[in-house]
Amino acid sequence: MKSQAAYFNGLFSAGSKSSNPKATSPFFAMVRKEVADQVHSWRFIILAGLILLTFLGSMYVSITNISKAVSNINDPDRLYLYLKLLTTTDGSLPPFHIFIGFLGPLLGISLGFDTINSEQSSGTLIRLMAQPVYRDSVINAKFVASLIVISTLFLSLNLLMIGGGLVITGVSMEPSELVRILCFVILSVIYVSFWLNLSILLSVKFRQPATSALTAIAIWLFFTVFYQIIVNVIIKAFLPSPDVLSQDQLVAYNRIILTFLRFVPSQLYTDATTTLLMPSVRSLGPLTMEQMAGAIPSPLSVRESLLVVWPQVSGLIAATVVCFALSYYLFMRREIRT
Amino acid sequence: MEQPIIEINGLTKYYGSLKAVDNLHLSINKGEIFGLLGPNGAGKSTTILMLLGLTEPSAGQAHICGLNAARNPIPVKRKVGYMPDNVGFYNELTALENLTYIGRLNGIPEAEVKDRARNMLVEVGLEAAIHKKAGAFSRGMKQRLGLADVLLKQPEVIILDEPTLGIDPTGVRDFLELIRQLSEAQGLTILLSSHHLHQVQQVCNRVGIFVGGRLLAEGNIETLAANLFNAAPYAVQVTLKAAISEANGLEKDILRMPAVSKVTVDGTVVEISGEEDITPDIVRFFVQRGFDVTGVQQKSYGLDEIYQRYFENNLKENASNEKSSGLFQRSFFSRFKKQ
Numbered sequence: 001m002k003s004q005a006a007y008f009n010g011l012f013s014a015g016s017k018s019s020n021p022k023a024t025s026p027f028f029a030m031v032r033k034e035v036a037d038q039v040h041s042w043r044f045i046i047l048a049g050l051i052l053l054t055f056l057g058s059m060y061v062s063i064t065n066i067s068k069a070v071s072n073i074n075d076p077d078r079l080y081l082y083l084k085l086l087t088t089t090d091g092s093l094p095p096f097h098i099f100i101g102f103l104g105p106l107l108g109i110s111l112g113f114d115t116i117n118s119e120q121s122s123g124t125l126i127r128l129m130a131q132p133v134y135r136d137s138v139i140n141a142k143f144v145a146s147l148i149v150i151s152t153l154f155l156s157l158n159l160l161m162i163g164g165g166l167v168i169t170g171v172s173m174e175p176s177e178l179v180r181i182l183c184f185v186i187l188s189v190i191y192v193s194f195w196l197n198l199s200i201l202l203s204v205k206f207r208q209p210a211t212s213a214l215t216a217i218a219i220w221l222f223f224t225v226f227y228q229i230i231v232n233v234i235i236k237a238f239l240p241s242p243d244v245l246s247q248d249q250l251v252a253y254n255r256i257i258l259t260f261l262r263f264v265p266s267q268l269y270t271d272a273t274t275t276l277l278m279p280s281v282r283s284l285g286p287l288t289m290e291q292m293a294g295a296i297p298s299p300l301s302v303r304e305s306l307l308v309v310w311p312q313v314s315g316l317i318a319a320t321v322v323c324f325a326l327s328y329y330l331f332m333r334r335e336i337r338t
Numbered sequence: 339m340e341q342p343i344i345e346i347n348g349l350t351k352y353y354g355s356l357k358a359v360d361n362l363h364l365s366i367n368k369g370e371i372f373g374l375l376g377p378n379g380a381g382k383s384t385t386i387l388m389l390l391g392l393t394e395p396s397a398g399q400a401h402i403c404g405l406n407a408a409r410n411p412i413p414v415k416r417k418v419g420y421m422p423d424n425v426g427f428y429n430e431l432t433a434l435e436n437l438t439y440i441g442r443l444n445g446i447p448e449a450e451v452k453d454r455a456r457n458m459l460v461e462v463g464l465e466a467a468i469h470k471k472a473g474a475f476s477r478g479m480k481q482r483l484g485l486a487d488v489l490l491k492q493p494e495v496i497i498l499d500e501p502t503l504g505i506d507p508t509g510v511r512d513f514l515e516l517i518r519q520l521s522e523a524q525g526l527t528i529l530l531s532s533h534h535l536h537q538v539q540q541v542c543n544r545v546g547i548f549v550g551g552r553l554l555a556e557g558n559i560e561t562l563a564a565n566l567f568n569a570a571p572y573a574v575q576v577t578l579k580a581a582i583s584e585a586n587g588l589e590k591d592i593l594r595m596p597a598v599s600k601v602t603v604d605g606t607v608v609e610i611s612g613e614e615d616i617t618p619d620i621v622r623f624f625v626q627r628g629f630d631v632t633g634v635q636q637k638s639y640g641l642d643e644i645y646q647r648y649f650e651n652n653l654k655e656n657a658s659n660e661k662s663s664g665l666f667q668r669s670f671f672s673r674f675k676k677q
Binding site: 024025026029030033037040122123124126127128129130131132133134335336337 | 383384387390392393412413415416418419420421422424425426427428429430439440442443444445448484487491
């Protein structure tokens with residue numbers, strides 16, 4: 001009897017022992033702390049507020065114009081009410097996805113520009129590295145944390161839009177609409193995370209947070225403003241006048257110009273979101289008459305829209321991955337002493 | 339034989355062409371307080387970073403608790419607590435939050451982590467500031483918080499890089515006392531680096547003098563002094579009322595005394611050094627000769643002298659490659675200038 005009691009005793013204490021030291025893994029502890037930091041930081045609150053404002057503004061404009069848009073018989077997309085909510089505008093405010101094309105980079109930059117260098121200059125990085133954590137978990141955790149924050153923000157905004165639309169109009173939602181909107185959310189997250197990774201890269205590269213922030217903003221300004229101007233100047237200087245060109249040549253040159261314009265991430269994003277949110281868009285380049293012949297102006301299926309934007313999406317993902325890989329490499333190789 | 343807890347074998351580190359640490363051999367036993375003493379830029383911090391596996395050595399190995407620091411940094415970091423110089427905390431978090439974060443990173447179970455952090459803060463004397471933001475901490479408080487942070491993971495070895503930098507004298511005394519108590523109470527091995535010899539002298543069992551990446555000497559303070567002044571570890575300075583007329587004869591007479599190895603006469607001051615402490619004999623000698631002795635001063639060699647001796651040749655060289663000269667802070671333009 002005694003031995004049995006002892007057996008139980010050992011069993012229970014062993015059981016309690018194995019369940020007791022339930023420690024969170026260091027990586028998730030870091031992610032948790034970084035998410036808390038981001039959410040509490042003023043810059044995130046300000047930018048999230050800005051995005052919320054533009055969201056509410058563009059939603060208001062689209063809701064006031066929704067009845068017009070839905071009753072427009074010439075529009076093959078008119079029955080996609082929720083996509084219309086995201087894209088309709090009367091010209092007073094740009095639609096939400098254009099806003100994100102503009103504000104998304106700012107959000108990404110503000111979340112990432114001081115990721116590594118502020119930790120280094122405040123002397124916390126070396127203390128962090130002296131803990132039993134792998135070096136890459138630092139940068140991975142920071143990236144994952146920002147990603148969680150961005151995804152939550154966009155997902156909740158879009159769900160808010162869907163819910164609001166449901167309450168206001170009472171129209172039920174097509175499954176394909178939901179898929180398109182979710183794809184739009186994912187695309188926006190990828191787009192913002194490209195800028196996030198770019199600014200993380202700069203924060204690894206530069207020691208001063210101000211330098212990396214300004215560099216990131218300079219890159220963003222270059223792509224939003226100057227790149228188009230430069231491309232136009234070069235086109236004017238090099239390409240022959242359109243008057244002397246044949247139709248085929250014109251199309252070929254147009255392709256080249258478009259290719260160059262697509263080096264800009266925001267162009268890729270705009271192309272991709274436009275296609276996703278407007279099901280009737282069937283091509284992002286010029287179409288010839290032969291291609292258009294016999295085509296009925298009708299919305300594409302989700303799969304076909306995705307196929308149209310797939311090059312853009314993969315371009316964005318590639319750029320994001322390249323930035324992250326570079327910052328990962330630089331961070332793993334760098335001296336962490338101050 | 340006792341297994342050393344820290345063992346460094348031929349550790350070498352280059353930064354470009356600069357040799358930061360040069361073929362370092364060192365072993366530290368369990369329970370020792372070892373002081374790494376050297377001027378700025380001597381390679382102390384680099385050595386410490388290599389011990390923790392935070393920087394890869396160019397050659398050689400460092401073993402802590404039998405683990406190779408460059409190959410197994412994670413288990414090493416689990417056993418070693420490290421407090422960097424200019425220790426920094428997340429300013430927007432409170433002391434307790436800072437500590438619980440580090441506790442979580444060390445895999446302390448969620449149920450215990452808060453209590454342990456709180457106890458640790460009480461232990462280092464920060465009870466009043468538990469919920470204060472780390473950004474509002476004074477330098478001395480930060481050092482204490484740093485110590486709490488190091489002790490939280492219950493390490494076997496503690497490495498403190500310039501722990502007393504920038505604290506006021508009372509703060510330093512309290513801090514060193516805290517370190518000593520901890521070492522005694524828990525049998526911790528402590529490696530601390532400093533360029534403040536007096537502080538090192540106060541707490542360390544053994545000292546290594548580190549200049550220009552090389553360990554010039556190691557041992558306790560007496561051995562160091564003996565090595566350095568091996569010919570004459572003791573010196574007496576006798577001041578007389580009047581200048582000596584026939585200095586040469588007197589010098590010879592003194593040299594004839596047992597254990598005296600060197601005599602210098604400079605006006606009214608006679609300096610005698612030898613292997614043993616024979617101050618009474620010397621005084622008796624002068625009195626018998628009828629000199630009016632106005633002062634006798636025994637010179638003992640502390641770290642000050644040791645420091646001076648070792649560094650006087652090296653200080654000039656080192657002035658040019660000090661930390662602040664920005665080994666790693668080459669700017670965009672200077673890179674091109676150099677080419």
